[in-house]
Amino acid sequence: MMQRDADQPLLVAEGLSRWYGKQLGCRDVSFALYAGEVIAVVGESGSGKTTLLQLLSAQLAPSRGRVLYCMRDGAMRDLASLGEAERRFLFRTDWGYVHQDPTLGLRMTVSAGANVGERLMAIGWRHYGQIRRTAGDWLGRVEIDTGRIDDAPGTYSGGMRQRLQIARNLVTRPRLVFMDEPTGGLDVSVQARLLDLLRGLVAELGLAAVIVTHDLAVARLLSHRIIVMKDGEIVETGLTDQVLDDPHQPYTQLLVSSVLPP
Amino acid sequence: MSAVLELKAVAKTFTMHLQGGIRLPVVTGVEFAVRAGECVVLAGQSGAGKSSILKMIFGTYRCDAGSIRVHVDGSTVDVARAEPRQILRLRTHALGYVSQFLRAVPRVPTVDVVAEPLVIAGVQRDNARRRAADLLRRLNIPDRLWPLPPATFSGGEQQRVNIARGFISDLQLLLLDEPTAALDAGNRAVVVDLVAEKKRRGTAVVAIVHDDDVRAAIADTVVDVHRFTAAA
Secondary structure, three states: OOOOOOOOOOEEEEEEEEEEOOEEEEEEEEEEEOOOOEEEEEOOOOOOHHHHHHHHOOOOOOOEEEEEEEOOOOOEEEHHHOOHHHHHHHHHHHEEEEOOOHHHHOOOOOOHHHHHHHHHHHOOOOOHHHHHHHHHHHHHHOOOOHHHOOOOHHHOOHHHHHHHHHHHHHOOOOOEEEEEOOOOOOOHHHHHHHHHHHHHHHHHHOOEEEEEOOOHHHHHHHOOEEEEEEOOEEEEEEEHHHHHHOOOOHHHHHHHHOOOOO | OOEEEEEEEEEEEEEEHHHOOEEEEEEEEEEEEEEOOOEEEEEOOOOOOHHHHHHHHHOOOOOOEEEEEEEEOOEEEEOOOOOHHHHHHHHHHOEEEEOOOOOOOOOOOHHHHHHHHHHHOOOOHHHHHHHHHHHHHHOOOOHHHOOOOHHHOOHHHHHHHHHHHHHOOOOOEEEEEOOOOOOOHHHHHHHHHHHHHHHHOOOEEEEEOOOHHHHHHHOOEEEEHHHHEOOO
């Protein structure tokens, strides 16, 4: 169930900027994300999308500005002020991070079951049978034959690896998932399957998500709102159908008119 | 009965930046209201701005001026100025839009496409599917099609799936964009019945209908859009 009416945002970006030396990553990005809400960040390569995702997920420190996150006790905390234990809690439990390249988000030499079970062990699960059962459930939910639970992801196809990465991320029931081009590099038919799966899981679990994509069809299908970025800055934001069907800024009009209707 | 929807001085112009910034005025000074249980039909030829008005009410098109007030559950939301999440909440609980064409999601079975708005609003999936099945049956979609994704269905079948999806929730304000365009007489009659049922339950309806019989059957008020059409 979506809880969009919660009055307190889950995550707030305030004036986020990041330079790499003299090179601008992103500048003055501000927005609020609420529980159960999916935001797509769109824009071409080099527009600052991935920098923004890394800033939001505390993998990169901002040059200016800050990110506030609503902890499970309801307190809004500046990510830069968190202690190591709190950061670990976010990374292991409350957040998920789905990489475009699943080999970055998976351990390729251990079994699929262990890849999923590992996140549970990290939050204190100790009962082997329970961990294995839950891992098996999740493989089923992401449409991986549970007969493959003991195989390493190195033996999986690209689409299966991506679904496994999603299972690994969602097994701890995070409240927020960051996704960097989750369907990039997959065949179109494999993409469609992954999108349906993601769409179903996001709605069912009431997940909030920030999805970086250059594919407007992905944004249309998965997101409630869109942020359009160009040269490191936000050029337009709004409801997904608003931005795609009635784009106002020249750059957004160019972006929308450059693709077949999604 | 008090108004569920009130438009005042609504105006819309498209600016096409890729065509040298050319401005295309669509409508200006749009003003009408819809009460609970009333069906207002927007009339006017193609290009008069009917769909644009509907899309502004739903929040898909931004409006440049004026207000679009939706009064539901004791509170008022001005769609012209509302935050995205206020509009999303309105769409989940109060405001529905039946477009001309189904935007099919690959791989999702028809029965779930129809049930989805209820599931999103928090209804249990089994209950939602039962109500979806009732509607699909009424709209003469054979049950062997229910487990299949609608992408390969005929135009008329897709439109009926879309209607079922649009009518499944009990919303206070329903926008219909040519819901019967691709339907035969029998199915048009079903849609007329469905609209009448919604009105009896107090739903306010704004519709675009080109079929004269359907219009005569559902309209309480006809608003001629020509008087709002902006001079180019």
